[in-house]
Amino acid sequence: MLVSNLEIVPGKRIQKHLGLVQGSSVRAKHVGRDFMAGLKNIFGGELKGYTELLQESRQEAYDRMLQQAESIGANAVLNIRFSTSSIAAGAAELFAYGTAVIME
């Protein structure tokens, strides 16, 4: 599966456009991680727990998007974008979307 941020892939022809595919995941960390992050907030530095949280969330959303693309028979997802939003205190949504296509 070819995955790209480009709208078109130079030198390749798109045979079939299959529409929007998307994946999303809302995740939170456990109390201990939240507490650690709260402490780290006082001293500054990287909130490693939250970096991990968003990384996991992004991966999950990405995987789900690809799963959708596979299910409709695409062999490439183009023009991929990510977006994020805060859902509740200490929880974040990661959203990935792109256009599923069949390429030569």
Added chain:
Amino acid sequence: MVRHLFLIRRPDHPSMEYTNPELPEGINTSKQNPLKEFAILTLGMVGVLFISLTLLILLVDYFADKIPFDWERSLPVTRFLDSKNSEKLPLYLEQVSQQVIQSLDLPESMTISVHYVNSDTVNAFATLGGHIVLYRGLLEKLGYEDELSMVIAHEVAHIKYRHPILSASHGVVTGLVLSFIGLSSGDGVVSDLLGSVGMATMIKYSRDYEYQADSDAVESLIRIYGHADGAMGLFNIFDSAKGDIGTVEFLSTHPLTKNRITQVGTMIEGRNILNKNDMIPLPQAFKDGLKQP
């Protein structure tokens, strides 16, 4: 004249097809019934919290017991008493209290202060620093010195076992743990649930304390009067005053009167000391003094 018809065609996509096939469901949403997860989370949370709080309270008990009574004594507890209605202890009350305190074998460092509050509240309590507060409302309901001694002995026993400082420590620990979890969850409903679990944990201890205090108070009565009719008399007064019908023991701080009667009954059973109609009536002068506005 020949008109040329131009077909508009993208040169790089000469034969591209556009479709929007239907996507399968269940990739971005869970197929699992949310109730199942809810049940697991709730039961798990309640269980873990109950066990950890119980363990933590046991640990705190170990340290709270080491707090010197003198230190507890220096707390400005009496400041919170309703000073407007707080009166000088009637002499008779003082005498009965001394008799009871002596019968309970308190550690030497422990001093008890008995307070009398002129208020309709039907209550008596023991608090930090060895202070016992008796309300006129409760004293008015009593008919016998034995019953009065039972009330005082029960409260003194609380202090003897240092229940006030233990309860206060439990409150602080439970509050800390709950606010730690509750704050980070940031949800009012979850915090409420956690609060109820904390309450249930503390109430369990609170009830154990009541039974312990009852048990010592009964021993004290037997030592003073040779029988424990005062305890039964007092519980009967509670029974007729409130009526425990419909209350569930698990959710109330004091045990059901019925269960307290059973406990005391078991204690005096077989000791051949149940001696009816042998209680000392309260002096008329004392009762008249209570009725004054």
